[in-house]
Amino acid sequence: MASTLLDRVWDAHTVRTLPSGQTQLLIGLHLIHEVTSPQAFQALKELALPVRMPGRTFATLDHIIPTTAQQRPFADEVAEEMAVHLTRNSQQSGVSFFGLDSGRQGIVHVIGPELGLTQPGMTIACGDSHTATHGAVGAIAFGIGTSQVRDVLATQCLAMAKPKLRQVRVDGALSRGVYAKDVILAIIRALGVNGGVGYAYEYAGPVVDRMTMEERLTLCNMSIEGGARSGYVNPDQTTFDYLRGRPYAPQGAAFDRAVTWWKSMASDANATYDDVKRLDGSAIPPMVTWGINPGQSVGVGERIPAPESAPEPERATYREGLAHMGFEAGQPIAGARIDVVFIGSCTNSRISDLRVAAAVARGNRVAKGVRAIVVPGSQMVAKAAEAEGLHEVFREAGFEWRNAGCSMCLGMNDDKLRGREMSASTSNRNFIGRQGSPTGRTLLMSPAMAAAAALNGAVTDVREMLR
Amino acid sequence: MSDSARRQIAGRAIPIPGNDIDTDRIIPARFLKTVTNEGLGLHAFEDARKHDPEHPFNQKAYEGASVLVAGMNFGCGSSREHAPESLKQWGIKAIVGGSFAEIFFGNCTMLGIPCLSISQDDVLWLQRAVGRDPKQTVTVDVERQEVRAGDRVIRARVPDGARNQLVSGAWNATGVLLDAGDAIEATAGRLPYVKGF
Numbered sequence A: 001m002a003s004t005l006l007d008r009v010w011d012a013h014t015v016r017t018l019p020s021g022q023t024q025l026l027i028g029l030h031l032i033h034e035v036t037s038p039q040a041f042q043a044l045k046e047l048a049l050p051v052r053m054p055g056r057t058f059a060t061l062d063h064i065i066p067t068t069a070q071q072r073p074f075a076d077e078v079a080e081e082m083a084v085h086l087t088r089n090s091q092q093s094g095v096s097f098f099g100l101d102s103g104r105q106g107i108v109h110v111i112g113p114e115l116g117l118t119q120p121g122m123t124i125a126c127g128d129s130h131t132a133t134h135g136a137v138g139a140i141a142f143g144i145g146t147s148q149v150r151d152v153l154a155t156q157c158l159a160m161a162k163p164k165l166r167q168v169r170v171d172g173a174l175s176r177g178v179y180a181k182d183v184i185l186a187i188i189r190a191l192g193v194n195g196g197v198g199y200a201y202e203y204a205g206p207v208v209d210r211m212t213m214e215e216r217l218t219l220c221n222m223s224i225e226g227g228a229r230s231g232y233v234n235p236d237q238t239t240f241d242y243l244r245g246r247p248y249a250p251q252g253a254a255f256d257r258a259v260t261w262w263k264s265m266a267s268d269a270n271a272t273y274d275d276v277k278r279l280d281g282s283a284i285p286p287m288v289t290w291g292i293n294p295g296q297s298v299g300v301g302e303r304i305p306a307p308e309s310a311p312e313p314e315r316a317t318y319r320e321g322l323a324h325m326g327f328e329a330g331q332p333i334a335g336a337r338i339d340v341v342f343i344g345s346c347t348n349s350r351i352s353d354l355r356v357a358a359a360v361a362r363g364n365r366v367a368k369g370v371r372a373i374v375v376p377g378s379q380m381v382a383k384a385a386e387a388e389g390l391h392e393v394f395r396e397a398g399f400e401w402r403n404a405g406c407s408m409c410l411g412m413n414d415d416k417l418r419g420r421e422m423s424a425s426t427s428n429r430n431f432i433g434r435q436g437s438p439t440g441r442t443l444l445m446s447p448a449m450a451a452a453a454a455l456n457g458a459v460t461d462v463r464e465m466l467r
Numbered sequence B: 001m002s003d004s005a006r007r008q009i010a011g012r013a014i015p016i017p018g019n020d021i022d023t024d025r026i027i028p029a030r031f032l033k034t035v036t037n038e039g040l041g042l043h044a045f046e047d048a049r050k051h052d053p054e055h056p057f058n059q060k061a062y063e064g065a066s067v068l069v070a071g072m073n074f075g076c077g078s079s080r081e082h083a084p085e086s087l088k089q090w091g092i093k094a095i096v097g098g099s100f101a102e103i104f105f106g107n108c109t110m111l112g113i114p115c116l117s118i119s120q121d122d123v124l125w126l127q128r129a130v131g132r133d134p135k136q137t138v139t140v141d142v143e144r145q146e147v148r149a150g151d152r153v154i155r156a157r158v159p160d161g162a163r164n165q166l167v168s169g170a171w172n173a174t175g176v177l178l179d180a181g182d183a184i185e186a187t188a189g190r191l192p193y194v195k196g197f
């Protein structure tokens, strides 16, 4: 019978069926960071249990670290304490730790794939909701809470119900100036912020087939914003070419044997799905959010919709979004004034993202009064960007070039919005308060669009600048 | 019946109107800067409360409530377990809502907080009923999948897996997972990427 990648990965990792009816699922790769792990390690200590498979567990620092001065101890005492805890917990339990002096530190969802830790056919868990990112290589990856981090540390397993599977097909071809970020924002707009609850998403179709691995990472990253806990792309030649030579990928002849297994895990062409949704990729414009959840978006040429145009249950959230953002229904999104630009986060901080943003910024100047920062996703991304001179391009244009971390995606370090500042951000959440100010405002968009917003001090159709 | 079984929870209720209430709203990220769970209950809905003096978590009438009544997609966003933990410390023992984000639902279950889904009409009815009479007892019956308020019985839903865990008291999964013993290593040993390609 025809199977999907989800079926195959699920079967291969099933330890047993639990009395509750859920599956006891083995986790092949467990990634941890400083925010959601300390309480889990504490619980483990109280249970007098060791980390069951330290060799399959990897740790890094990303959420709280400063992106400016990084000498230890950090100026922020609590951040320092969290870093100390993670370092000590990793060392004591034999878990590999990518600290600031490793050259490999970075946002957990950036370093997993770039180090080749993330591989097709795996189950991957991390105490972070954007873990679906890793699905881009053909893994089943999901975000978990701290109690589940404890369970994976203690047992390398999770109690899970198998999700239903929806194929999301993107047909046609993207037009110039339209990127993976626009595709996922268009998908979330079409299917809703909770449309994916209970589902895993398999992204497919000609647009996805043609995407680079980094574009697929951006696509899968925001699965959770559409309610889907995991999302993946079947492994193909693009995947194998991306993984070859990465530090933790199989080497030499083992790599070729791995490719054979990876290929065997992909969905069959005649597999059936619980649901299939189609989007026309050719019709997707550069997207911008106008509201307070990632589904509240419009094409850059559109006007902000009126609450009355939304289905009844969504109208209250529309009104709340307009009120928080200070927008009027019917107002064009293009031209909305910007105070801050943030290029970074696990959605859009990889080398290709920085190249696109730098190409827009090159030879131009950030608009007066706009604070613009570029935060590479990892130390390896930073190094690659600096080798190409991208940091100089950004600096000359008036952007700040920072060290790797989550930064203004969630404002747990000093990188925060102040007061009601409006930010053009390449991150993944525009929730109220998300960027560190309870009254701050966030417009989500692609790196090209964010760079264009920085130069003009307002939301701008980047396609006009690419001509 | 073990102490941990969550068959039925009865108490006063507190409505949180609106849909898509995300975990950044339930507990802003700055309160995640901690290596323990201490004091999280004090910061539940902190920014929303500051912004809106009428926020239910500010109202004396709802003090001591143990059943939270929410709208659609409650708990969307970040996987931070600090969100349900803060509600739990505040006193919430069960949540009734239109629907729940999946990670949040799982986190609540892991903390022994049942989340029951009811229809949107029932959400609005229950929120209004509680608003009119905050003193009334709302009973959340996990086993029978119903919510009772006054003489009304509302049909509710909890997926089988979570319901079995909650009703039997096996919602803290560590022990159950450990019971698999060597089968864990055996499963791992069959995976080509663990054995080595």
Ligand code: SF4
Pocket (backbone or CB within 6 Å): A062, A063, A107, A108, A109, A128, A130, A345, A346, A347, A405, A406, A409, A410, A427, A428
């Ligand atoms: S960049 Fe943002 S979304 Fe990604 S892991 Fe860090 S905080 Fe989470």
